[in-house]
Amino acid sequence: MKRSFYQAVYQVVLMIPPGRVTTYGRIANALGSPRASRAVGYALFNTPDGLELPWHRVVNGRGEVSARGGGERPLRQRALLESEGIAFNDDGRIDLRKNCWYPPPCEELWAEQPK
DNA sequence: CGTATGACGAGCC
């Protein structure tokens, strides 16, 4: 498989255990680019069809669903997370204290891909 | 190659 930053992001997301959530920034940090949180979000935005990706387990740094794109995405995400036992506050936020998951360092996941 | 975009984050007002 061609190793791009996106692919690396997908692999990290795939290793998120059910019932746990992580943030874009943490994924970016795990990949060796702590400032690439935007790119991480963009990677999920370009999620290829046919790939079963638990993208719903990725939230922003405050534990809230990112609703920048459209209206239905966050709703689906919330429903999926709730079905996994993740509780939402009245503000629509997740308790990262309980459900947070820190991805292990995965720099080598894509670092060996020369430009 | 330069510009634009995007599911973010931290900082400033």
Added chain:
DNA sequence: AGGCTCGCCATAC
């Protein structure tokens, strides 16, 4: 406290 702006990084065009 809440909202807005700038910055960072990786692709698409």
